[in-house]
Amino acid sequence: AQSVTQLDSQVPVFEEAPVELRCNYSSSVSVYLFWYVQYPNQGLQLLLKYLSGSTLVKGINGFEAEFNKSQTSFHLRKPSVHISDTAEYFCAVTPRGADGLTFGKGTHLIIQP
């Protein structure tokens, strides 16, 4: 079985400041990794994914994440946040060749003007 830990339930950041949302996972097999964003009262939108290849993955809206196999981490970063980035961010994992996502508990990103 696999698990995902998002270390911060809430991250307040000033507008135009950089941000990092942390995600660690546990799995006995190789995995695919994802970050999803959920804006208030909306569904989940894929920000970025790591399937294979380069460990630095770029996504939509200026976000990027780095896969670190030795630390079993997949932290999400953005160099300069905007008010519109206020949302809930979910890290998720699925074993390669399997099905169904296991989600972390989410990190609420709060952008302060």
Place this chain on the structure above:
Amino acid sequence: DTAVSQTPKYLVTQMGNDKSIKCEQNLGHDTMYWYKQDSKKFLKIMFSYNNKELIINETVPNRFSPKSPDKAHLNLHINSLELGDSAVYFCASSQYRSGEQFFGPGTRLTVL
């Protein structure tokens, strides 16, 4: 065009009632899912169907019964609704084992 759609968006009902939520995807995917998001926003998979065949059936009360009439549709029927069933239910679709899933807008179920 909406890729994954769900109806209804909101559902308010009394305890003990039976209700259904419908999901449709127009992405040509062969696998569909139901997830439950609780009041603390925790997301957990409930079911997965591949080509109309049940693949994942997590520990979910048997009051919940998914039905897939074809690859593009996955409905969720809930019998004898309980207060604890109140949640947001998300449908998703993907190509089997590709990893990337596309989510619908969710159905907020409130049981009174």
